[in-house]
Amino acid sequence: MAAKIKSNKILVDILVLGTGCLMLAFAIASILKPNGLVTGGFTGLSIILGYLFNINYTFIYYGFSLSVMLAAFIFLGKKNALKILLISVIFPMVLIAVDNAGVPFIENDLFLGAIYFGVIGGLGAGLIFKRGFSTGGTDTVAQILHKKIFPFISLSQIIFAIDIFVIAFAALVFDRNVALYGIISNYVFAKSTDLVLFGFGSKKLKVEIISEYSEQISDYIMNTIGRGLTIFDVTGGYSRDTKSKILTICSPRETMLIKRFIADIDEKAFVYVLPVVSVWGEGNGFDRLQEES
Numbered sequence: 001m002a003a004k005i006k007s008n009k010i011l012v013d014i015l016v017l018g019t020g021c022l023m024l025a026f027a028i029a030s031i032l033k034p035n036g037l038v039t040g041g042f043t044g045l046s047i048i049l050g051y052l053f054n055i056n057y058t059f060i061y062y063g064f065s066l067s068v069m070l071a072a073f074i075f076l077g078k079k080n081a082l083k084i085l086l087i088s089v090i091f092p093m094v095l096i097a098v099d100n101a102g103v104p105f106i107e108n109d110l111f112l113g114a115i116y117f118g119v120i121g122g123l124g125a126g127l128i129f130k131r132g133f134s135t136g137g138t139d140t141v142a143q144i145l146h147k148k149i150f151p152f153i154s155l156s157q158i159i160f161a162i163d164i165f166v167i168a169f170a171a172l173v174f175d176r177n178v179a180l181y182g183i184i185s186n187y188v189f190a191k192s193t194d195l196v197l198f199g200f201g202s203k204k205l206k207v208e209i210i211s212e213y214s215e216q217i218s219d220y221i222m223n224t225i226g227r228g229l230t231i232f233d234v235t236g237g238y239s240r241d242t243k244s245k246i247l248t249i250c251s252p253r254e255t256m257l258i259k260r261f262i263a264d265i266d267e268k269a270f271v272y273v274l275p276v277v278s279v280w281g282e283g284n285g286f287d288r289l290q291e292e293s
Contacts, residue, residue, distance in 0.1 A: 016127050021087070021094045023124030027117045029099040031106060033057070035113035038170040038182045039121075039189065040163025041138040042068075048166070048173050058099050062092035068140050075144045084134045114181040118188025125189070126196025129256060132263065138162045146224060155224060155257065194252045204276040205255050207248050209262065210234065211269035214244035220261050221246070225254050249279055 028043055038044040042064045050057030065088040073081035106113055134140060142158040150158060163186060171179035198205070211217055214231065221229050229248040235241070250258070255273060262269050 013131050016131050017087070017090075017133060020124045020127030020131075021091045022098070023127070024121050025091065025095040025098040025124075026105070027121030027124060028095060029058075029101075030104050031113050031117045031120065032185070033099070034104040034107045035110055036174070036178065037110060037113050037117065037185060038167070038174070038178055039117070039185045040166045040182065043137075044163075044166040044170060044182065048170055052173065056099075058092065058096045061095060065089075065092050065137075068137065071144055072140050075148060076140075084140055087128060087133050110177065110181045111184075114185040115188055118185045119192050121185075122189040122192025123196055126193040129193065130196055132260060134260075143224075151223065153226070155226070155254075157226070190253075197256060198252045203251065204249055204279050205252060206274045206276050207246075207250060207255055207258060207271065208274075209246040209258075209269060209271050210243050211246075211262065211266045211271075212243065213262075213266045213269070214246055216265060217258075217262060217269075218246055221248055221250075221258060224261075225250065225257060227254065249276060 031037075032039060032043070033047060038047050042061060046057040046061040046064060049055070049060050069081055069084055069088040072084060106116055128134075138159050139155070141162065142155050145158055146153065146155055167179050167182045167186070170182055209217060218229060218231060221227050227248050227250045229246055231244050231246055233242050234245045236243070248258075259271065262271060
């Protein structure tokens with residue numbers, strides 16, 4: 001029975017990952033590139049460098065993916081490298097295949113191109129993240145930079161800085177309009193990804209965690225994610241064992257990062273997530289308790 005459940009999970013993973021990779025590759029090759037648009041991350045940087053050096057951007061993207069996988073192996077360890085190995089190899093191959101097929105979805109409309117790319121690409125990326133995989137892109141680079149150079153800056157802030165750098169670079173290479181549409185596509189992309197991960201939910205989530213590895217999880221949330229938390233003791237009704245419960249408020253993306261981290265160290269952890277209507281107080285993205293006059 002366990003073997004059947006495992007094989008079914010693998011089959012679902014293959015189907016969902018395949019669909020996600022195909023949607024993301026289609027959004028890049030058939031919408032983003034034909035309209036002369038760029039976005040953040042390795043996708044945008046590959047398109048810019050391909051334009052500057054007259055090289056097919058898909059090969060540059062492949063080089064970035066393999067380089068990040070190697071860097072993850074060196075700086076983050078074998079376990080983290082294996083997590084991005086599959087997508088780092090498969091997705092660039094799918095991207096090359098879709099690009100060579102040359103089937104434009106929409107051309108010569110920057111605004112619609114930015115919207116369509118954000119929706120289709122974001123949904124594809126959401127499917128990949130939903131199954132617990134990483135694209136091996138700027139999120140992995142952000143982890144390396146955070147661990148080795150900027151431990152005082154949260155992952156989400158580093159990722160945001162990388163995307164802004166790429167879009168600013170695009171403004172220099174192309175023009176300001178391309179950069180503006182890049183910001184629009186990035187925004188729609190992020191919202192579409194969140195839609196797959198959490199549905200039509202709140203922008204902020206309350207995460208409560210009960211685990212025997214509360215110290216490691218607390219350290220990750222505070223020092224890597226950059227969020228505050230509360231810890232208190234709880235007693236199990238059946239076992240009567242006392243354990244620590246962690247409570248934190250964070251964004252949907254940060255919630256998925258926390259989930260991945262917990263899954264790696266404690267598969268028996270108890271985690272539940274609740275949408276938050278509003279958060280008042282000090283914190284990244286929280287509303288001020290006292291409104292400014």
